[in-house]
Amino acid sequence: MKLQFTLLTSALLLALPVLAKEVPLSQAADIASSVTPASASPSFDALEIQTLAQLRAALKGDAATLTRDQLEKAKQNKTQADKAWLKASGYDFRVKENQQAGIDLLSVFSKLPETVINANLQTVTAINRDASQLTRHQALADAEGISYLYFLSDALGPRLGKAFLDAYDKGDLGKAAALIKASEVSTGEAKKHFNNPRPFLIQGNTIHLVPDDVVVKDNQPYTADGGSFPSGHTNTGYTDALLMAEMIPERFDALVTRGARYGYSRIVLGVHYPLDVMGSRMVAQRNVAHYLNDASYRALFNEARDQLRTALEKECGTSLTECAKTDGKNDPYRDPAMQTFYRFTMTYDLPQQKGEQQSLKVPEGADVLLEAALPNLSAAQRQALMVKTALPAGYPLSGTTPDQQFWQRLNLPAAYALGHHAH
Structure with a gap:
C-alpha cells in the first residue's frame, strides 16, 4: 500500500504545476455563479430555495413580518443550538489568546507594498462591478445568515443537504450547532489593530452597494461598519465549514470550498477586499487546528459529531456514506x-513577489485538519501532502515566519484530493 501511495503521488504531482497558474477573474466569476440558485439543476435549486426559506423564517421568528432590525438580534434559537450543554462543559475557548495569535499571524499586512494594496482595491472593484444578479443574491443570503448554519447545506448535495436542513431546525444537531458557532474567534480585535477602511469608504471608489431584494427584501443597500481587515464574516464561513468538514468528512472538499465561496460573497458585496478574505482563511485554519488538538475540546467535538451523524443518518434513512x-x-x-x-481565492491574482522558494514547515498538529478525511494515512503522510500541494511562495500575507508561510500557502482541497486519489 505504501508503494501504491508513492507511485500514485508521483504521478499526480506531475499535474501540480497547474496550481501555480493564475485564474482570470472572469473564469472565477463564472465558477462562483455555478453554485447559485437557478444556475445548477432543479434539485440543487430546490435545496437553495429551502435554505433561504428556512433562513428567513428563523430571522423572522414569531414576528408577523421580517424587518432589518431583526437581523441585529439574530442568533440560533434554543431548539437549534444546545447552548446549555456547552455551558455545562465549562470549556474555555481562550478567545483573547487566540485573537492575539491571529493578529500575530497577520502582522505582515502592515508591511505590504503599494502595488499589492492598489491591486487589492482594483480586484474588489472588478468583482463587485461584474457580479451577476444570481451571485449578488447568494452574497446577500450568505451575509445575512451569518448567525446560522444554513449556508452549509448546499455543499452537502441535494439529498444530505435537505436532511441537514430538516434536522437542524428540529434541534437534532444541537450540540454541533452550539459548538461550531462558539468556536468562531471574533476578528474584532484584529480589525481595531489594523484599522483598515472598507473599500466603499475609499475616496473616489466606484463600489456598488447591493440592495437587499432577497432576505429582508426592503431594497436597502447592504453595508458594514468597522475595519475591513480581516473579514469577520469570512472567518465565520471558514470556521463553520472546516468544522463541519471534520464532522462529515464524506463531504470534506465540498465543505471547505464552501468556506471559500462564502468569503467571495463579501467581495461581491463590496464590503471587503481580497486580502481581508485571505487573512481570515489563514486565521480560521489555524484556530480550528488549535482547537482540534486540545483534548478537552476534542471530547466535546466528538460528542457533537456523533450526535450530528446519528441524526443525519436517521433523516436520510440510510448510511451517511450513501x-x-x-x-x-x-x-x-x-x-x-x-x-x-x-x-x-487563495491569492485573488494579487501580485506575487518572485524570489527564492522558501521551504514549508508544517506546524505541529496542523495535519489534524486532514485526519478525518484521510484516516488511513499517517500524520507524516498528511503533512507531506500539505507541503506537496502548497501554494508557491511569495503571495501576499505569506510573510516570513513559518506559521505565516504555512497557513497562507495551505491548499486543503488539493491536499485532500491528492491523498484521496492516491490511497
Whole structure:
C-alpha cells in the first residue's frame, strides 16, 4: 500500500504545476455563479430555495413580518443550538489568546507594498462591478445568515443537504450547532489593530452597494461598519465549514470550498477586499487546528459529531456514506472546477513577489485538519501532502515566519484530493 501511495503521488504531482497558474477573474466569476440558485439543476435549486426559506423564517421568528432590525438580534434559537450543554462543559475557548495569535499571524499586512494594496482595491472593484444578479443574491443570503448554519447545506448535495436542513431546525444537531458557532474567534480585535477602511469608504471608489431584494427584501443597500481587515464574516464561513468538514468528512472538499465561496460573497458585496478574505482563511485554519488538538475540546467535538451523524443518518434513512454521495450536475460543489475556484481565492491574482522558494514547515498538529478525511494515512503522510500541494511562495500575507508561510500557502482541497486519489 505504501508503494501504491508513492507511485500514485508521483504521478499526480506531475499535474501540480497547474496550481501555480493564475485564474482570470472572469473564469472565477463564472465558477462562483455555478453554485447559485437557478444556475445548477432543479434539485440543487430546490435545496437553495429551502435554505433561504428556512433562513428567513428563523430571522423572522414569531414576528408577523421580517424587518432589518431583526437581523441585529439574530442568533440560533434554543431548539437549534444546545447552548446549555456547552455551558455545562465549562470549556474555555481562550478567545483573547487566540485573537492575539491571529493578529500575530497577520502582522505582515502592515508591511505590504503599494502595488499589492492598489491591486487589492482594483480586484474588489472588478468583482463587485461584474457580479451577476444570481451571485449578488447568494452574497446577500450568505451575509445575512451569518448567525446560522444554513449556508452549509448546499455543499452537502441535494439529498444530505435537505436532511441537514430538516434536522437542524428540529434541534437534532444541537450540540454541533452550539459548538461550531462558539468556536468562531471574533476578528474584532484584529480589525481595531489594523484599522483598515472598507473599500466603499475609499475616496473616489466606484463600489456598488447591493440592495437587499432577497432576505429582508426592503431594497436597502447592504453595508458594514468597522475595519475591513480581516473579514469577520469570512472567518465565520471558514470556521463553520472546516468544522463541519471534520464532522462529515464524506463531504470534506465540498465543505471547505464552501468556506471559500462564502468569503467571495463579501467581495461581491463590496464590503471587503481580497486580502481581508485571505487573512481570515489563514486565521480560521489555524484556530480550528488549535482547537482540534486540545483534548478537552476534542471530547466535546466528538460528542457533537456523533450526535450530528446519528441524526443525519436517521433523516436520510440510510448510511451517511450513501447519503453523501456525489450527485453529478445536482452537486455543483463537487464539480472539479471548484478546486480551480478555491485556488483562485487563495491569492485573488494579487501580485506575487518572485524570489527564492522558501521551504514549508508544517506546524505541529496542523495535519489534524486532514485526519478525518484521510484516516488511513499517517500524520507524516498528511503533512507531506500539505507541503506537496502548497501554494508557491511569495503571495501576499505569506510573510516570513513559518506559521505565516504555512497557513497562507495551505491548499486543503488539493491536499485532500491528492491523498484521496492516491490511497
